[in-house]
Amino acid sequence: MVALSGLASALESYRGRDRLMRTLGYCCQLVGGVLVEQCPARSEVGTRLLALSSQLSHCRTVLRLFDDVAMFVYTKQYGLGAEEEAIFVRCVSVLGNLADQLYYPCEHIAWAADAKILHVESAPWLTLSTALWGLSLLLGIARSLWMVLKLRQRLRSPLAALTSRLPQGKRRDMEAQIRSEALTLLSNLADLANAVHWLPPGILWAGRFPPWLVGLLGTISSLLSMYQAVGAGGQAYATPDGPGSRNPDGGPSHGAAIAREGPGL
Secondary structure: OHHHHHHHHHHOOHHHHHHHHHHHHHHHHHHHHHHHHHOHHHHHHHHHHHHHHHHHHHHHHHHHHHOHHHHHHHHHHHOOOOOOOOHHHHHHHHHHHHHHHHHHHHHHHHHHHHOOOOOOOOHHHHHHHHHHHHHHHHHHHHHHHHHHHHHHHHHHOHHHHHOOOOOHHHHHHHHHHHHHHHHHHHHHHHHHHHHHHOOOOOOOOOOOOOHHHHHHHHHHHHHHHHHHHHHOOOOOOOOOOOEEEOOOOOOEEEOOOOOOOOEEO
């Protein structure tokens, strides 16, 4: 009953529903892709699961039409990162916020073009939004890697040994932050692999992933994000679901604030 109440509480929030749709969408793509490729007798079920995954992705794309304001407020509040101690963290965070902010209008234009609301080609805008998502993920990876290395260095330094009289609470906080950054790093790496896959053919491994592999990577990223959200008490984890995390059909959802989970699905 407690678990059911927790689920109901999470689903009352936009970010909670988005995480669930993202995870469910990628899981459907993973299972559907495996059934279509490996189990011909169940290919019809697999096709239906892939269709469900596509619809969940489309739903998230429509809901992201309203994410710009929240992202703008976050970006404005962060500013130039005056509260950050390290210049490197400030730079990558500011650039990441900028990439996330630009991602949304590009995706909106692509969506409007596909829906025949705007008479423009959607492909260039989809490519641009995916590239911005990929840039945001790269910056997030650089930031998390830097943070992990610096925190580990601080914990292992001779000074840290002398100060092991330091409050145990502070050491535990630093170790928890290292684990959190490591999980964010893994999540972003999985999303980045998918982001490259959704770029135009000819760029690295673009277009070469089978549906089940896209689903697997997205499922890993989504589960890590959900785990972090539960650990943070359900708060949006600062990292952007690229502008977030991308959709099973390509795209973000991680952003810094709003999605520090990014755009993709």
